[in-house]
C-alpha cells in the first residue's frame with residue numbers, strides 16, 4: 001500500500017469524494033519591501049496597469065460564467081468588486097508611491113492596501129467598517145496578478161466539475177458558487193466543523209474537510225485526491241488498494257442513501273407511537289426542493305443571512321418579501337420558521353472575513369439581534385416583510401442570540417409597533433404569527449423559564465450554545481477537538497430548556513447541528529425533544545432512528561444517565577449515550 005501525501009482536518013459529512021485536485025487561493029500574500037531604480041519607474045507603473053487590466057478581465061469572465069440559478073447577490077458582489085477595480089482612487093496612491101518614492105509595484109500596492117484597510121477598520125459605522133474586506137480582496141486580487149497570475153476562490157476561470165478544490169479558506173458565499181460549478185468536494189486549511197461554511201457544505205451536499213493545515217502546499221494541481229469527509233482525511237497519490245477501498249465505501253454510502261429514500265413518505269413515529277416532527281434547515285430559497293424531497297414536515301430554521309451577503313446595499317422590504325414568498329411557495333403549505341438576521345462572526349457581509357484583528361472578538365460582539373436592535377434600518381424592513389409574508393402561508397418568526405429579557409422586550413415592542421403600522425396601512429398579515437427565540441447563549445438557557453413566558457416557542461441552537469458554554473470559537477479548528485455536544489454542561493442546559501418549555505406548554509425544538517447527529521438523537525428524544533430541525537440530507541437517517549426507537553425506554557435511560565452524570569467517567573458517559581440508540 002502506498003500513499004505519498006495525506007492531510008488531516010475536521011470531518012464535516014458522511015461522504016467520500018474522489019477527483020482531481022484544483023488548487024485555489026493559497027492564503028495571504030507575503031510581499032517584501034523592494035525599491036526600483038528611477039529608470040524603471042515607467043515599466044513598474046506599466047506592470048501595475050497590466051495587473052489591474054488582467055484582474056478586471058478575470059473578474060468579468062467569472063461574472064459571465066456564474067450560472068443563472070446562482071443568487072443575484074453573488075453577481076452583485078462581483079460587480080461591486082469590478083467597480084472598485086475601475087475606480088482610479090483605489091490605486092492612484094500606489095502609482096504615486098512608485099513615481100515619487102521608487103517603490104516596486106507590488107510593494108507600493110501592499111503599502112497602500114495596509115493603509116486602506118486601517119482606514120476602514122477605524123470607521124465608526126459598522127457597515128462601512130465591514131467593507132474593509134472588499135477593499136482588501138480587490139487589492140489582493142491585483143497583487144495576485146502582479147506576482148504571476150494567482151487566482152482566488154470564486155475567480156478561477158476553470159472547469160471545476162468533479163474537481164476537489166483545495167484552498168486556504170472558502171467563504172460561505174464562495175461555497176455556493178463552488179456548488180454551482182459542480183465541485184466534487186473541497187478541502188481548506190482554515191475553519192471548524194461548525195463554521196457557517198461547513199454547515200453550508202453539509203446542506204449543499206458537498207463533502208468537505210476543513211482545518212487541514214498546510215494542505216495547499218502538499219498537493220499538486222491535477223493529481224487524484226481522495227476526500228474522506230467522514231474521518232477528515234484527504235489523500236493523494238494513493239495506490240489501487242486504497243482507491244478500491246474508497247470506491248467500495250462510496251458504493252456502500254450510495255446504497256444506504258437509496259435504502260433511506262424509501263422512508264420519505266413513511267411517518268416519523270417511534271415504536272411506542274410517539275410522533276417526532278422532523279424539519280429542515282434552509283440556507284437559500286432553492287433549498288425548499290431538498291427539504292421536500294427528504295420529507296421535511298416544516299422548516300425549523302430559515303437562515304436569512306444570504307440576503308445580505310456580498311453586496312453594497314441593504315435588501316429592502318420588497319426584496320425580503322420576495323425571498324420569503326419564494327420559500328413559502330416552494331414549501332407548498334408546510335410551515336417555515338424565518339430567523340431574523342444573524343450577521344456576525346463567520347456570517348459577514350463579505351468574503352475573507354475570518355481574519356479579524358486580534359483586538360476584536362466578533363462572537364461576543366455586535367452580532368445577530370444585538371446588531372439588529374442597534375441598527376433599526378437593518379431590522380425593520382425584515383420584520384415588516386416577515387409579518388407580510390405570514391399572510392401567504394404558515395410562518396413563524398425566530399430571533400437569534402437572545403441573552404437578556406430586556407433585549408427580548410425591545411424586540412417584542414418593535415414587532416408590536418410594526419403590527420400596528422401594517423394594520424393602519426391596511427396591509428394583510430397573520431395577527432397570530434408565532435414569535436419564538438433561539439436558546440443559544442448559556443444565559444438564555446439558564447433563564448429559559450422567563451423566555452418561555454414571553455415567547456410562543458423556543459429553539460435550541462447548539463452550534464452557538466456549545467461555543468459559548470465551552471468557551472471555544474466554533475470556527476477555530478485549533479480548538480475544535482473541544483467541541484463536544486455531549487459535555488455534561490451542554491446536556492444540562494438542553495434539559496433545562498426543554499423542561500422550561502414543557503412547564504409553560506411552549507414547544508421546544510432544536511435547530512443546531514446536534515439535532516441531525518445520529519449519536520445524539522436518542523438522548524435528545526429521551527430528554528423530551530419532539531421537534532428536530534436539521535440540514536435536509538440528514539432527515540431520513542434521523543427518521544430511521546426515530547422509527548426504531550422506544551421513546552419511553554429512552555426517557556427512562558436518560559433519567560438514569562443524568563442521575564450518575566457527575567460520577568461517571570466522561571468516556572464511559574459518551575459510550576453510554578451512544579448505546580442508548582442501540
Ligand code: PEP
Nearest residue numbers: 440461462463464511512
Ligand atoms: C446554532 O447556533 O445552533 C444555529 C442553529 O445557528 P447558526 O449556526 O446559524 O449560528
Ligand code: MG
Nearest residue numbers: 440461463464
Ligand atoms: Mg447560532
